[in-house]
Amino acid sequence: EVQLVESGGGLVQPGGSLRLSCAASGFTFSNYWMHWVRQAPGKGLVWVSRVNRDGSITHYADSVKGRFTISRDNAKNTLYLRMNSLGAEDTALYYCARETGIAVGKYDYWGLGTLVTVSS
Amino acid sequence: SYELTQAPSLSVSPGQTASITCSGNKLEDKYVCWYHQKPGQSPVLLIYENNKRPSGIPERFSGSNSGNTATLTIRGTQAMDEADYYCKAWDGNTVVFGGGTTLTVL
Numbered sequence: 001e002v003q004l005v006e007s008g009g010g011l012v013q014p015g016g017s018l019r020l021s022c023a024a025s026g027f028t029f030s031n032y033w034m035h036w037v038r039q040a041p042g043k044g045l046v047w048v049s050r051v052n053r054d055g056s057i058t059h060y061a062d063s064v065k066g067r068f069t070i071s072r073d074n075a076k077n078t079l080y081l082r083m084n085s086l087g088a089e090d091t092a093l094y095y096c097a098r099e100t101g102i103a104v105g106k107y108d109y110w111g112l113g114t115l116v117t118v119s120s
Numbered sequence: 121s122y123e124l125t126q127a128p129s130l131s132v133s134p135g136q137t138a139s140i141t142c143s144g145n146k147l148e149d150k151y152v153c154w155y156h157q158k159p160g161q162s163p164v165l166l167i168y169e170n171n172k173r174p175s176g177i178p179e180r181f182s183g184s185n186s187g188n189t190a191t192l193t194i195r196g197t198q199a200m201d202e203a204d205y206y207c208k209a210w211d212g213n214t215v216v217f218g219g220g221t222t223l224t225v226l
Contacts, residue, residue: 035215045155045163045206047215061214062121095162103151103169104210110162 002026002109004096009114016086020114022079022096030054030074033099035107036081038092038116046092049081050099063089086118122211124218131224138194140221142207145188150210152190154183156203163206167192199225 008020022034036048049060049070058070069082079096093115097107125143132138142152154167165174167183170190180195190209194201202225207218 037215037217044204044220045157045208045217047217050215059214101168103153105208105215106151106153106165106168107155107163108165108174110164112162 002098004098004109004111006094006096006111006114009094009116011117011119012086013120014087014118016118017082017084018086018116020081020083020094020096020116022081022111024077024079024096024098027098029072029077033104034070034072034079035097035099035105036070036079037095037097037107037110038090039095039113040089040092043092047105048094050104051079083116086116088118090116091118092116121214122209122216124207124209124216126205126207126218126221128219129222129224131226132194132197134197134199134225136197138197138201138223140192140194140205140207140223142190142192142218143188144190144209144216147188147190147209148186150185152183152185153208154181154190154192155206155208156201157206158203166205194223197223197225201225 003025005023035050051070067085071080093113095113098109100108155163157163170185171183
């Protein structure tokens with residue numbers, strides 16, 4: 001059974017940093033592009049970042065470029081998101097999602113999310 | 121940056137057809153996916169590559185994409201279809217989601 005389990009969220013002060021993790025199981029992690037998508041409380045889905053199968057190619061939304069870093073450890077079947085210089089606008093539930101097929105952003109599995117709250 | 125526009129809300133009576141639209145510049149040149157999300161749950165893929173259904177998604181869900189508008193059609197809408205619906209496209213650099221449409225069945 002495919003599972004994606006996010007962790008690492010929590011309360012952080014403005015300007016602080018956090019590293020999110022997404023533990024993958026039930027499939028060959030290294031065969032898939034992986035993404036982070038976030039959702040502020042009561043708001044819609046917003047794409048954050050994507051990484052290719054071996055971690056050599058990354059893309060970011062303009063809103064996080066230069067502050068967030070996506071990475072992966074295929075030996076540990078884990079996806080990461082390092083978040084720096086956090087602001088209130090980064091408060092959201094962060095999902096990791098597996099991309100499949102030829103269309104970018106076709107997500108067949110999502111985790112349950114980990115909540116990041118940026119507040120003093 | 122590329123934008124996808126959805127109406128914030130749509131109401132439909134049970135058994136009727138719901139059409140949820142998503143607009144973007146030359147959207148027909150892109151593959152569109154549709155997701156729905158029920159309260160407290162993660163999103164679920166409904167339609168990919170404009171009009172294909174993943175296994176397990178009922179046939180009453182269908183999609184189309186022409187010109188600047190993609191449409192998700194739900195035939196015989198049921199109470200269980202109440203959810204937020206999001207379209208998604210790739211603009212060559214970033215994944216873009218529409219703002220979402222809340223479907224109410226009443």
